[in-house]
Amino acid sequence: MPILQETWRVVRRVLFRTNPPASARLQNGRAGNGSGRNNASLAARADGNRLRGFYEWVKEQMLEAQRDSELVMQEEMRKDRRAKRRALSLMMRLLSPDQRVEFRKYRHFHVVGGSSGNRYRIRAAAFANIDVVGSDGKVRHRLCAHPAGDVPVYDVMAAQMLHLQDPATEPRFLQRANIHPALSDDRARASSVWIV
Amino acid sequence: MDKALVGEMNIMDRSGHKQMKWNTDKLDEILAAKETFDTLIKEGYSAFGSKSKTEAKHSIREFDSTMEEMVIVPRTVGG
Numbered sequence: 001m002p003i004l005q006e007t008w009r010v011v012r013r014v015l016f017r018t019n020p021p022a023s024a025r026l027q028n029g030r031a032g033n034g035s036g037r038n039n040a041s042l043a044a045r046a047d048g049n050r051l052r053g054f055y056e057w058v059k060e061q062m063l064e065a066q067r068d069s070e071l072v073m074q075e076e077m078r079k080d081r082r083a084k085r086r087a088l089s090l091m092m093r094l095l096s097p098d099q100r101v102e103f104r105k106y107r108h109f110h111v112v113g114g115s116s117g118n119r120y121r122i123r124a125a126a127f128a129n130i131d132v133v134g135s136d137g138k139v140r141h142r143l144c145a146h147p148a149g150d151v152p153v154y155d156v157m158a159a160q161m162l163h164l165q166d167p168a169t170e171p172r173f174l175q176r177a178n179i180h181p182a183l184s185d186d187r188a189r190a191s192s193v194w195i196v
Numbered sequence: 197m198d199k200a201l202v203g204e205m206n207i208m209d210r211s212g213h214k215q216m217k218w219n220t221d222k223l224d225e226i227l228a229a230k231e232t233f234d235t236l237i238k239e240g241y242s243a244f245g246s247k248s249k250t251e252a253k254h255s256i257r258e259f260d261s262t263m264e265e266m267v268i269v270p271r272t273v274g275g
Contacts, residue, residue, distance in 0.1 A: 086212025152212055158267070
């Protein structure tokens, strides 16, 4: 922590310079009350100036740290947006033309299970975003399984589609997925995310 | 004479995905791509590929340099 070390160094410098040793104070007292008072007021003014300087320095350091952290945050947000755009372009390439149209319109797309023939609806949401749709069109339950690591939401959706549409990987994916009760349509819409 | 193809591997990660390309005429590029593929599969990633970019992807276990596009997905975890 270089800033803390520097702060401590300045604090020490200010404290030790402003408090003269006890022997010096004693001599000043003996020299006479008038000159002692003058010396004391000069010392107090000097202390005040030093403290003000120290305060300005700390304020400057804090503002600089704040500016740095804002820049880091902005850079992180830029990276995040870039990642989402890249993931979205990959997902769009992997979708069939019909799925692409459906996704543009409703922010979800349907996939038919490669081995089970089940119908799945994959929504743009962070959690339990796969609806298992029954033959009557109603959602039976939701599934939650996603790629490990911090991948953008559109990569998650693309990975889920790839696993579900493939006869070899669908059963393994279903085994790993946690089952959640179905959401009402309004709640399902509210849980969607659409950030690019 | 056959035209050389360029295959590409999209590896999903937090940046969206990383892309690795190889020219089917260049053995060193194929070997580098294969090595990356094998390492990721050993780490638990799943691979999906197709002979052409427009085809639907299917799961693969072995690296095939003649594939035009592959997508490598981190292992699946339940949420």
